[in-house]
Every structure is written in structure tokens, then in C-alpha cells.
Amino acid sequence: MSHLDEDTRDFLAGLSSQLGRALPAELIRTATPPGSSIRWAYQGTIDKPTDDEQVARQLGELGRTLRQRATAAGISMLVRGDAGWPSGTGCDDLPCLWVRGSTDIAGLLGKAVAVTGARDCTNYGLVAATNIAGDLADAGWTVVTGAGYGIEARAAATALSTTSAPVLLTASGLDHRYTDPIASIVEQTAVKGAVISPFPPGTEPTRPRIWLRSHLLGTLAVATVLVEAGVRSNTTLAVRAAADTGRVACAVPGPVTSALSTTCHALIADGTARLVTDARDVLTAISKPGGSTPGEDMYVVRAVAIGVDGPGVIRQVPPFNVQAPPSHAHAINAMYDVVFGGQRGPVELHAGIHDPAGRYEAITIKVKG
Known part of the structure; x- marks a missing residue:
């Protein structure tokens, strides 16, 4: 399980109820981190004035109820950082993922x-x-x-x-x-x-x-x-x-x-x-080279970085191609060195890597400042 506390998990569970609906304007920055394409997941915003803390509290209370209902129905909830979370997929644009069956x-x-x-x-x-x-x-x-x-x-x-x-x-x-x-x-x-x-x-x-x-x-x-x-x-x-x-x-x-x-x-x-x-x-x-893939010797890394823009702030990183590394782990390390090598402060990188044969692996690295 990730380091997120129960209140944060409740909030994310509640926020998932807004998917496919208009999002309260006060939550747009919370739900759309820098570089994110997450706006595809919401049908615009609600601009009427509301209290930020009240909205967050209401979503937290709703999320707590939803999690209890899920547990009773044998449904699990995954968030970024949990074992089995599919980093580098469209799930990175979502508050959480609800699962029946294997959570991996x-x-x-x-x-x-x-x-x-x-x-x-x-x-x-x-x-x-x-x-x-x-x-x-x-x-x-x-x-x-x-x-x-x-x-x-x-x-x-x-x-x-x-x-x-x-x-x-x-x-x-x-x-x-x-x-x-x-x-x-x-x-x-x-x-x-x-x-x-x-x-x-x-x-x-x-x-x-x-x-x-x-x-x-x-x-x-x-x-x-x-x-x-x-x-x-x-x-x-x-x-x-x-x-x-x-x-x-x-x-x-x-x-x-x-x-x-x-x-x-x-x-x-x-x-x-x-x-x-x-x-x-x-x-x-x-x-095969020449198709939609970048080439037979390329690994493709898709990731979100936490801490680059400040403590706890999430940024979505554009897809990064790495040529001929020996493994998925080498690919993400190479990407980090190029994109964030000069970064000061702790950085947490959640990445999904596809090798030239289409094999996928989710890897998380944490770098201390």
C-alpha cells in the first residue's frame, strides 16, 4: 500500500464520483496536475462559488462511504503508489481505480x-x-x-x-x-x-x-x-x-x-x-519499426513525477524514448538522468515502461535530495 493516509484515500474515492461529470472549479488544480491530460476525464467545470474546504470535506465523507460499500461488495481500491498500480497508463489521470479480482x-x-x-x-x-x-x-x-x-x-x-x-x-x-x-x-x-x-x-x-x-x-x-x-x-x-x-x-x-x-x-x-x-x-x-512504435531498439517510458514542482505536487511527464537499454529499470534511470538529473530535493517517479517487444513493467523510484 502507498504512503497516502486514509483521509487522502477517502478524498480520492470521493473525487472518482466526479469522473464523467462537471468538476467543481475549486478542484480543477487538484484533479489536473501540471502536464496532465486529465481533462478528458471530466465534462468541464462548475463555476458557481463554493467553499474549497467544504467541497473537499464533502468528497472525503462521500469517499469514506464508497470505500465501505466497496469493501462489503468485495471491491478493492487502488491509488498511485499501491502495489499493482498501472503507472504510465491513462489510470495516472484518475483519482483511483476500483478492482474486482487480482489487484496486480x-x-x-x-x-x-x-x-x-x-x-x-x-x-x-x-x-x-x-x-x-x-x-x-x-x-x-x-x-x-x-x-x-x-x-x-x-x-x-x-x-x-x-x-x-x-x-x-x-x-x-x-x-x-x-x-x-x-x-x-x-x-x-x-x-x-x-x-x-x-x-x-x-x-x-x-x-x-x-x-x-x-x-x-x-x-x-x-x-x-x-x-x-x-x-x-x-x-x-x-x-x-x-x-x-x-x-x-x-x-x-x-x-x-x-x-x-x-x-x-x-x-x-x-x-x-x-x-x-x-x-x-x-x-x-x-x-516492427516504421509503425506506431518508435523503433525496434527503443524503450518507451511514460511517467508522473511527484516533488518536482514542490512537495506533493504531481507532474505528468511526456513520453520519453530510450535507445537500447539492457532492461526496463535501466530505461527509467536513463530517463531520470536526462529529465531530472539536476533536480534538487526529493523526487518520486512512477513510470510504466514498454520495451521493443511490447512488454510492460511498472516501476517506482524515489530519489532523496
């Missing part, structure tokens, strides 16, 4: 690919999702997907049929009651892998929360694969988030006669996504 989310994402797509998919899409998810899982990769019908349900069910442990991301609180087949998939995943959500218990899915979930999905793995999507499908946000954060974005082409092929074809045509038809294509896109 960073470990589960060690070799991971996200798969998403149309809810109202075709048989063609189901076959493509089955083949890609199944072959990736058989090759030892974690399949990360959402708790949606169609492509996501098929990807999750296929991964569950292998020895791999999947990760399921939801747009609701983890005590939400699903209907089958999603209910069964959620329960099996909680036993075998992990079901995660940025939203606290009692939260119901809304359109902004579904958008947030799709964006977050695209930041959890080294690559995101889109299998069929309508023109206005929220799943497109996952592929765009992957591309925008320097990860590998992939799309499966489909029949030109299908409206569900239009978005995938457009993403491929404008260079946002790599064309893939099977798991082998996905793994090639991850490792």
Missing part, C-alpha cells in the same frame, strides 16, 4: 493488447474477434476489453476459454448488475483475471462515462485493435487514444458492403491505425 493490474498488463469493436456486430466481426483474441491469449498476451456486447463480449469470452487471465474495463461501478452473457463474463473474469473501473460502486453507465471508458481502454495496453465500428461508435475513441498516446493502433478491414467497415477503413486510410487481419499482424505492428 500492472502485472496483468505485462504483455497486453486491447480489443474492442461494435456492439451490434456481424458474424464476420465475431470470427475476427475470436481469432485475434484467442491467438493472442494462446501466445501469452493478456486480452483487455470492455464489458460490452458484441465484439467485446466475444473477445472476453474467447480469452476466458484459454489459460490467459483477461482484464475487463467497465463504464459503471463494479457492483452494477449485468444480464447474461455479460454477467457471466464479468464473474468469470473477476475469478481468473481482473475487472476494473474508474467509477465507484453505485455508478450507472452514462454516455460520458462510456466515452471515458473507451478512451481509458486505449491507454491500458501496448496496442489496441478495432474490429468493426459504426461511424459514431464510441469504441473509435479507444483507437484514437492509443494513437494519440504513442501506442499502436490497429483496425481490421471488413467487407466494403458493410457499414461497420467504414470507420476501420477510414482509420487505416488516414494513417491512424495499422491494417491487421490476425494476431500475427498485431504482434508485427507492435515490434
Whole structure:
């Protein structure tokens, strides 16, 4: 567990209730540290005057209640600094992460690919999702997907049929009651892998929360694969988030006669996504130079730094490429030397590092001043 005290954990739990909603203006600096892209997680701000301390106190009280409700439902809460926290992902932009199942989310994402797509998919899409998810899982990769019908349900069910442990991301609180087949998939995943959500218990899915979930999905793995999507499908946000954060974005082409092929074809045509038809294509896109990755000898470090701008102040660091280090640990040390080598005072760095083969590791280093 991190060094954060219980009052701070209560506040972060309460703050998670604001995700996908307008944020009180007094909290904008708390929720959006320097260099952060966290504004994607909130729907603007509420500008009406309020008392800072009162807002913080109310969120703390709410968070305490939410944590008690989570404990009763078998749900864990992770914050930055906790064992298993997936540093270097979109989770760094969130107050906390709610989990059912394994809390070692960073470990589960060690070799991971996200798969998403149309809810109202075709048989063609189901076959493509089955083949890609199944072959990736058989090759030892974690399949990360959402708790949606169609492509996501098929990807999750296929991964569950292998020895791999999947990760399921939801747009609701983890005590939400699903209907089958999603209910069964959620329960099996909680036993075998992990079901995660940025939203606290009692939260119901809304359109902004579904958008947030799709964006977050695209930041959890080294690559995101889109299998069929309508023109206005929220799943497109996952592929765009992957591309925008320097990860590998992939799309499966489909029949030109299908409206569900239009978005995938457009993403491929404008260079946002790599064309893939099977798991082998996905793994090639991850490792082959000239794609969305910086090169076969590059490690990519994504991190947040605490203490650079003052005690306890958090700063998000832009992605940093390190050439040919011997390990993930060497990569983060090299990044620290270049970016913060002259920094005085204690610095805490929480980083997620991907090597050229797409393997991920979360590492925290603490440097005394």
C-alpha cells in the first residue's frame, strides 16, 4: 500500500464520483496536475462559488462511504503508489481505480493488447474477434476489453476459454448488475483475471462515462485493435487514444458492403491505425519499426513525477524514448538522468515502461535530495 493516509484515500474515492461529470472549479488544480491530460476525464467545470474546504470535506465523507460499500461488495481500491498500480497508463489521470479480482493490474498488463469493436456486430466481426483474441491469449498476451456486447463480449469470452487471465474495463461501478452473457463474463473474469473501473460502486453507465471508458481502454495496453465500428461508435475513441498516446493502433478491414467497415477503413486510410487481419499482424505492428512504435531498439517510458514542482505536487511527464537499454529499470534511470538529473530535493517517479517487444513493467523510484 502507498504512503497516502486514509483521509487522502477517502478524498480520492470521493473525487472518482466526479469522473464523467462537471468538476467543481475549486478542484480543477487538484484533479489536473501540471502536464496532465486529465481533462478528458471530466465534462468541464462548475463555476458557481463554493467553499474549497467544504467541497473537499464533502468528497472525503462521500469517499469514506464508497470505500465501505466497496469493501462489503468485495471491491478493492487502488491509488498511485499501491502495489499493482498501472503507472504510465491513462489510470495516472484518475483519482483511483476500483478492482474486482487480482489487484496486480500492472502485472496483468505485462504483455497486453486491447480489443474492442461494435456492439451490434456481424458474424464476420465475431470470427475476427475470436481469432485475434484467442491467438493472442494462446501466445501469452493478456486480452483487455470492455464489458460490452458484441465484439467485446466475444473477445472476453474467447480469452476466458484459454489459460490467459483477461482484464475487463467497465463504464459503471463494479457492483452494477449485468444480464447474461455479460454477467457471466464479468464473474468469470473477476475469478481468473481482473475487472476494473474508474467509477465507484453505485455508478450507472452514462454516455460520458462510456466515452471515458473507451478512451481509458486505449491507454491500458501496448496496442489496441478495432474490429468493426459504426461511424459514431464510441469504441473509435479507444483507437484514437492509443494513437494519440504513442501506442499502436490497429483496425481490421471488413467487407466494403458493410457499414461497420467504414470507420476501420477510414482509420487505416488516414494513417491512424495499422491494417491487421490476425494476431500475427498485431504482434508485427507492435515490434516492427516504421509503425506506431518508435523503433525496434527503443524503450518507451511514460511517467508522473511527484516533488518536482514542490512537495506533493504531481507532474505528468511526456513520453520519453530510450535507445537500447539492457532492461526496463535501466530505461527509467536513463530517463531520470536526462529529465531530472539536476533536480534538487526529493523526487518520486512512477513510470510504466514498454520495451521493443511490447512488454510492460511498472516501476517506482524515489530519489532523496
